[in-house]
Amino acid sequence: EAQVTQNPRYLITVTGKKLTVTCSQNMNHEYMSWYRQDPGLGLRQIYYSMNVEVTDKGDVPEGYKVSRKEKRNFPLILESPSPNQTSLYFCASSLLAGGMNTEAFFGQGTRLTVV
Amino acid sequence: AQSVAQPEDQVNVAEGNPLTVKCTYSVSGNPYLFWYVQYPNRGLQFLLKYITGDNLVKGSYGFEAEFNKSQTSFHLKKPSALVSDSALYFCAVRDKDAGGTSYGKLTFGQGTILTVHP
Numbered sequence: 001e002a003q004v005t006q007n008p009r010y011l012i013t014v015t016g017k018k019l020t021v022t023c024s025q026n027m028n029h030e031y032m033s034w035y036r037q038d039p040g041l042g043l044r045q046i047y048y049s050m051n052v053e054v055t056d057k058g059d060v061p062e063g064y065k066v067s068r069k070e071k072r073n074f075p076l077i078l079e080s081p082s083p084n085q086t087s088l089y090f091c092a093s094s095l096l097a098g099g100m101n102t103e104a105f106f107g108q109g110t111r112l113t114v115v
Numbered sequence: 116a117q118s119v120a121q122p123e124d125q126v127n128v129a130e131g132n133p134l135t136v137k138c139t140y141s142v143s144g145n146p147y148l149f150w151y152v153q154y155p156n157r158g159l160q161f162l163l164k165y166i167t168g169d170n171l172v173k174g175s176y177g178f179e180a181e182f183n184k185s186q187t188s189f190h191l192k193k194p195s196a197l198v199s200d201s202a203l204y205f206c207a208v209r210d211k212d213a214g215g216t217s218y219g220k221l222t223f224g225q226g227t228i229l230t231v232h233p
Contacts, residue, residue, distance in 0.1 A: 042139060043205070043221070057214065058143050090158060100218050104161075106158045106159040107158050108157060
């Protein structure tokens, strides 16, 4: 089954404690990205990757890092989380070569609370 | 940059009645538009997308969307709503990444909560 898998689904942490949210896709997609969802703001792109070892900042990258060492994995790293990073996070993947009308596939989401 | 707007935060309909969730867009060039649905504690699920030339697009779960170029709208519709359709709906458009290197990003509207009453 084609899917994007995120872990963990829920996470409560304290300010400043480094954490990683994992993301894996099994569709051989080149393009992967992270979004955060906040009420009234929709989803905003944090970072994206066009292929292995190619990553770039999205619209709200401050406080986040990513890596893309393998095509299927795209972890999101918060080196020193702060309360304003409390949000619902989604990983997504899509086939770049499929053209602009190719849909993106999303993970189940990770609800992060930073206290 | 491209943008979409969902003018209604909430839509309430009775079961069995038709439903419409509104979306307007602002793009340069051709629009590549999508609808996604988010059920409670679930990820975003793809519903349908606009294909150039087809003004009425059919998607999953009986949903369809009407593309109107003159009104720059892409409204989501369903002829007969079900209680199980209650969810958060997002309209989205393909957009250029912040780095300007590709059009892989989706720019989302703020979402519309659809509630279908029994």
